[in-house]
Amino acid sequence: MRLIVGLGNPGKEYETTRHNIGFMVLDNYFKCKNLKFSDSKYNGIYTKTIINGEDVIFLKPQSYMNLSGEVIIKFINFYKIPIDNIFIIHDDLDIECGKYKLRYKGSSGGHNGLKNIEQNIGTQNYKRLRIGISNNKLIDTKDYVLGKISKEEKEKIDEVIDKSVSIIDDYLKMEFDNLMNKYN
Numbered sequence: 241m242r243l244i245v246g247l248g249n250p251g252k253e254y255e256t257t258r259h260n261i262g263f264m265v266l267d268n269y270f271k272c273k274n275l276k277f278s279d280s281k282y283n284g285i286y287t288k289t290i291i292n293g294e295d296v297i298f299l300k301p302q303s304y305m306n307l308s309g310e311v312i313i314k315f316i317n318f319y320k321i322p323i324d325n326i327f328i329i330h331d332d333l334d335i336e337c338g339k340y341k342l343r344y345k346g347s348s349g350g351h352n353g354l355k356n357i358e359q360n361i362g363t364q365n366y367k368r369l370r371i372g373i374s375n376n377k378l379i380d381t382k383d384y385v386l387g388k389i390s391k392e393e394k395e396k397i398d399e400v401i402d403k404s405v406s407i408i409d410d411y412l413k414m415e416f417d418n419l420m421n422k423y424n
Contacts, residue, residue, distance in 0.1 A: 241294070241295040241296070241297065241319055241320075241321050241325060242294060242295070242296045242297070242321070242325045242326075242327065242412065243296075243297045243299060243312070243315055243316065243319070243321045243325060243326045243327070244266070244296065244297070244298050244299070244327045244329070244408065244411075245262070245298075245299045245300075245301065245308070245312055245326070245327070245328050245329065246261075246262030246263050246264075246265050246266035246267075246298075246299070246300050246329045246330075247259075247261075247262035247263070247301070247305060247308055247328065247329065247330040247331070247353045248260035248261070248262050248263030248264075248300065248301075248305065249304050249305050249386075250302045250303075250304070254386065256388050256389055257385070257386050257387060257388060257389065258331055258373040258384065258385050258386070258387060258389055258393075259305055259331055259385040259386055260331075261329070261330065261331040261371045261373065261397065261401070262300075262328070262329040262330045262331070262371075263300050264397075264401055265329045265369075265371070265401050265404045265408075266298055266300055266329070268401045268402065268404065268405065269298075269404065269405050269408055270287075270298070272405050273405075275287055275289065275298070277298070277300065280302070281314075282311055282314035282315060282318070283301065283302050283303050283310075283311050283314075284299050284300060284301045284302055284303075284311045284312075284314075284315065285299070285300050285302060286298060286299040286300070286315070291412050292412055292413050294412070296412065297315065297319065297321075299311070299312070299315060305352055305353040306352040306353060306355075306356055307356055308353040308356055308357055309353075309355075309356035309357035309358070309359055309360030309361065310356065310360055312326070312357055312360065312361070313360040313361055316361065323361055323363060323365065323366055324366075324367075326361075326366045326367065327366075327367045327368065327369070327408075327411055328354070328357065328366060328367070328368040328369070329368070329369045329371070329404070330351065330353060330354065330368065330369075330370060330371070331351075331370075331371055331372075331373045331385065332349065332351070332370035332371060332372055332373065333349070333350070333351075333373060333374070333375040333381070333384075333385070334349055334372075334375065335370055335371070335372030335373075335374075336372045336374055337372050337373055337374040337393050337396050337397065338372060338393075338396025338397060338399060338400060339372040339400070340369060340370060340371045340372060340400050340403075340404075340407075340423075341369075341370045341372075341424060342367070342368070342369055342370075342407070342416075342419060342420045342423055342424055343367070343368050343370060343420075344365065344366075344367050344368075344416055344420070345364055345365040345366070346364060346368075347364055348364070350381075354368075367411075367416055369404065369407060371397070371400050371401075371404075372400075373385070373393070373397075374393075403423075407419070407423055410422065410423075
C-alpha cells in the first residue's frame with residue numbers, strides 16, 4: 241500500500257495560497273483521473289483506490305500545516321504503511337517558482353509541515369515532490385507562504401501542477417531512482 245499526501249491548510253481562505261500547492265496537485269490529479277475524496281478520518285480527507293494492482297491512499301490532512309504529521313502517522317499506523325511507501329507533495333521556498341525537485345530524503349528546510357511529519361514518523365527519509373514557490377525576503381515568511389499566488393506565479397505553478405499528473409502516475413509504476421532520473 242502507498243500513501244500519497246498533498247500538504248496544505250484547510251479552509252476557503254487558504255485555497256489559493258502558496259502553502260496549499262500540495263492540495264492543488266491532488267485536486268488536479270483527481271480532476272484528471274475522475275476521482276473524488278470520498279472518506280474522512282483522523283482529521284484527513286482521503287480516497288483509497290487501486291492503481292496498477294496496488295492499494296493507494298491519497299490524503300489531504302485537514303489539520304493546519306504545522307500539524308500534518310499527526311494526521312499522517314495515524315494513517316501509517318492504521319494501514320501499516322511502510323515509510324518507504326509514503327510520498328509527500330509540498331511547497332518549497334528554496335526552489336524557484338515553477339520548478340520542482342523529487343527527493344527521497346533530506347531536512348525539512350524550515351518547512352513546519354515537514355518538521356511535524358519528521359517528528360511523528362521519526363525520520364527524514366521519505367519521498368517527496370518539492371514544488372518551488374521562490375522566496376521573497378522582503379515579506380515575512382509566514383505572510384509570504386500564506387499569501388495568495390499572483391497571476392504570474394499561477395501560470396508557472398499551473399505548469400508544474402499539470403506535470404505532477406505524470407509524476408504521480410510514474411511514481412506508482414517506477415522505482416524512485418528512475419523517477420528522479422526522469423524528472424529531475
